[in-house]
Amino acid sequence: MIKNYVKITYRTFVHNKLYSVINVGGLSIGLAAAMLIMLYTKDEISYDHFHEGAGQIYRVDRKMIKSEGNIANSGYTGYFQGSRFSAGVPEILAFVRLQQAQMEMKTGNDIHTQSVSLVDSNFLSVFSFPMISGNAKTALLDPASVVITEEMAQKQFGTTDVLGETMFLKNGAGFNPVTVTGIAKNCPQNSSIKFQMLRPLNVSASEEGLNENWFRFFLNTFVVLAPSANLQTVEAKMQKVFEADAAESIKMIREKYGIANVGMSFFLQPLTDIHLSKNVSASEGLSDAGNPAYSYILSGIALFILIIACINFVNLMVARSIKRAKEIGIRKSIGGNRNQLIIQFLGESFLLCLAAFVLAILMVQVVLPVFNQLSGKALALSYLVDFKLIAGYSILFISTVLLAGFYPALIISDYNPVSALNARFTLTGKNYLQKSLVVLQFGLASFLIISTLVIFSQFDFLTNEKLGYEDTNLITVQKWGLKHHDATLFKDELIKNPNIVDVAFKNNGYSGNTVKVNGEHRVNVTYETIDASFIPLLKIPVIKGRNFSPIYPSDSVHSILVNETFVKQAGWKEPVGQEVAFFDINEKYTVVGVVKDYHFKPLTEKIEPQLFTMNPGSDYGMLYIKIKPGSETNSLKYIGETFKNMFPLDSYSYGFKDQENLKSYEAEARWKQILLFGAILTIFISCIGLLGLSVLSAETRTKEIGIRKVLGASVAAIVASLSKDFLKLVLIALLLAVPLAWLAANKWLENYPYRIALNGWLFASAAMIVIMISLITISFQSVKAALANPVKSLCSE
Structure with missing residues (x-):
């Protein structure tokens, strides 16, 4: 029985190559988009989870009540918060401070600016950054020590076997030698803390005794809590320590600046929450600040694309079933029951989805570099080999098979055998769900197109609006x-x-x-x-x-x-x-x-x-x-030479102000491209589905078209007749999508203090794009059917 099902399925696919390609192609694009977004989301939520005991590590943040009553949160603290809180709160087992700095580094005759992370000596014990060589516990004990990454070691020495080598960093007027005491693996992609070079953070005795340091903020402080610690209790104890230890400084500030209430408090932020936090982000001394809204937007786009692909599958399977009505009638008349037919058509759906799934994996591998560039990630193919992802892909596959195959199987298996064998079977008047799916499909596509036009317009505004000063040349x-x-x-x-x-x-x-x-x-x-x-x-x-x-x-x-x-x-x-x-x-x-x-x-x-x-x-x-204008090369050469002559011990770097301004909108530029690709994919999948339906519509109306032509109908009239039903659905989709897109665009634009006004031309342009693409898609088959020889049409069965 199963062998027979497989054989029939294979023959159906081969006999209907166009529909098989449309189904597999559309579904594979939707699945590939969903897989890529799952990769992105997995990376976003996995930030900083690789550290051992990550659930016990917190960043000390501060809350400041401004004079206007506004609350400002910050991740920056100073020298005191770690040491004083650790001494006064028993639940705090350890603390480590991290200060990002820029230092001049000398390599031979070359001097350049190097990013350096100043940390406490226990940094590599608290955080799980694997070492290639060196002792994590002792590598930063010597004030003249340095730990570098394998990438830095390769860049500076051409090898990672560099323990004991000397590097030269500027301190004051000259360059001092430091000794390489450890080589760490490159920081993982999903780490909020990224470094190339670690140096010991040294706090002088005078700084330790300066009580005003409670109110100087320039670094990150992390603490490790005991497993049994209660977060609210620890924060309350921290506040008591602050108010008691900083009492002298608080009094001085009140008297000197006339402030009645300092309005400062401290709280703890879980390390694993920092990357996606909207309260206190990872931008304050840390890297790769994320935004959960991006994951939601991307997930929404992937869901849109997958839904549209599944709608294509359902519509084409149901519409194509008209051509298989006699097959179903014969199977039922010789004893085939409905359950067997459901299994048959679910099996066909399974094989189509399996082919689409395999093709989707190949697509992901091909487009991953482009996706990385668009999303600002560095996702690798090895991310695909992950138990959670495999489980997620399996659920995605099974859900797609059921969603895309179950309804068509029920509809097809319910055909009346007598009507089917007498060729009187039709879906006319009974395909409201099919029409609704087309409306939903083009509604989603229209929504994305409008969103893309809004983002393009806002990006154009940001990059071309006059700044109030000249930044050219x-x-x-x-x-x-x-x-x-x-x-x-x-x-x-x-x-x-x-x-x-x-x-x-x-x-x-x-x-x-x-x-x-x-x-x-x-x-x-x-x-x-x-x-x-x-x-x-x-x-x-x-x-x-x-x-x-x-x-x-x-x-x-x-x-x-x-x-x-x-x-x-x-x-x-x-x-x-x-x-x-x-x-x-x-x-x-x-x-x-x-x-x-x-x-x-x-x-x-x-x-x-x-x-x-x-x-x-x-x-x-x-x-x-x-x-x-036009003197860039000569000017830069002269500026560089003059700089080196006057400041031989300093690194030289330059930029063009207009290009630096454009870099401020890199996030908007990326999302512009992502939305554009999303809109292109949705309209493409929608159109190949519409093409398939228009082909089937023309095939089922072959005799009608022939009769119309014999009676004198023009090609234009026949094309209009074949197109109007589909265009009605597209127009309904636009009517539903426009108000929803307007609400979403307004909500998104609220994030910008300076923004475009939503004009009617944006929505009119999107409507024209959707209608024109739909017309072209439908007309492709309608014109072909209208030009066909009516004699052949009337003679065909």
């Missing part, structure tokens, strides 16, 4: 700790080159601070140290007052510039001449000018109050060099 060069005197000498040398238009300086990065205005009103600001050339070089308009100027010597010590947002928060009508006081110094500064708001941070962040000084006590860290 602007080179940035990093130079830490650049004194104002050295900056002047450097600028004098650079502008000797005729290709260099001007040079300006600012501090590196963005510093936050709080200032007092109008007596006690506080404003949180982004604090910038610049020179007099910075504002004119970037062509930032000064809308009130004036810019800094060398003709006013007091500008460097008593004057500030502010932006429009600062003025609004301060509540000033006439900002020029107003006074601003910093909390950490006693002097007051006078506002001499107001600059127009500009996007000094990406458009994904709202413009904040900004304050500029020329404080000579604050070093510069970044050069902005304006060059003539």
Whole structure:
């Protein structure tokens, strides 16, 4: 019996090659998409689980209540939290601190900036980073030791057998030797902590005794709790330790800054929760901050594609059953019962799904590199060999077989044998579910197309919106700790080159601070140290007052510039001449000018109050060099040579400001591509299903078409007749998809402070795309049927 079923199934597949290809091809694409998303999701939820005892490791986070009543959470702590909490809370078995730093490293005559992780000596005992050589417990005990990864060892020495080798890192004015005491395996892909080089974190006696270090935050602190520890109890004890140990500093802050309530508390965050946390992310000194929304979006896309593929399968199997009506009638008339027919058609579904599943695995292997590039992952083929994934794939396969095969098997096995043998069997009037599935299919495709157009439009807005300053032909060069005197000498040398238009300086990065205005009103600001050339070089308009100027010597010590947002928060009508006081110094500064708001941070962040000084006590860290268009090669060569001549012990690196700005939207760029591919796949699968249904529709209406042609119907009229029923379904799908897509797009755009407005053209464009693609797909077969010889049509059985 089984052999007979297999033989009939094989013959059916061979006899109906087009439908078999459509079914297997569409289903395999849907399955491949689902497999890729399962790989992605598995990687996302597996972050940091590879550490032994990962469930007992927590990061110490802090909660700060701001003056406006807002709560700000951060993963940054300081020197004290680990040692003081560990000493005062018995449930804390160990602590380890991690500080990310940049150091100058010398290799031969080459000097470059190297990322270095400063850690406590027990780092490799708390975290399970496997060692190739060296002792994990003792490798970081010596202050002059260094542990490097195998990748770093290969890069620097050409081998991993480097225990005892010497490396040179800059400390102060010169380079000091450090000894390689351990080689660790490269950090796993799914690790929030990634390092290339580990150095011991040394805290001086003076720092240990400085009570104000309770309020200096620049590193991550991890603690290991006892298995029986209660998290809430530990956090309560931590707070008591803080309030008692930091009492002196808290009192000083209240008196010095006039703050009634410090409003700070500490809490613990599980290590395994950090990667996908929206509360305190992995971006603060850690790597690969994830977003659970991405997994949901990708899973939704994969589910859409798989559902559409299954709908194709169901529709084509049911529609194709009309052509097999006589076969079913004969089988029933000679004693075949319904259960046997169900088994037969479920078997056909199983074999089709099995073929699609095998093809899907091959597709995953081929497209995995592209998927990695799109998703920003480094997933390997070895990820496929995993018990949980295999179990997941098995469930996916069985579910697909049942979902895609069970309903057609029930419908086909229920045919009336008399009607089937007399060729009077039809699905007309009884295929509401089939029509509903087509509507659902194109509704999902339309939803994804609209979503893709919205993301494309928002990305275009982010990358082309005017920033309020000129970032073209602007080179940035990093130079830490650049004194104002050295900056002047450097600028004098650079502008000797005729290709260099001007040079300006600012501090590196963005510093936050709080200032007092109008007596006690506080404003949180982004604090910038610049020179007099910075504002004119970037062509930032000064809308009130004036810019800094060398003709006013007091500008460097008593004057500030502010932006429009600062003025609004301060509540000033006439900002020029107003006074601003910093909390950490006693002097007051006078506002001499107001600059127009500009996007000094990406458009994904709202413009904040900004304050500029020329404080000579604050070093510069970044050069902005304006060059003539087309002079990039010569200018960069001259800048590099000048830099090396003036700062021979520092590494040289440069960037183009407009390219750096574009990098801020890498996540949006990736999701634009992912949604585009998702939309293309959904519309492609929907269309091959629609093609199959249109072919079957034309075949079942062969005589009708022949009669229409004999009676004088034109080709256009016949095409319209064959197409209108399908187009009605597509239009219904659009009517359902548009409002849902509008709601989803609005919700997504709420994440952006600066965003596009949802216009009707977005939805009209999506509707036109869907309708045009549907028309082309349907017309392909409709035109062929309309052009057929009516004599042959009327003579065919």
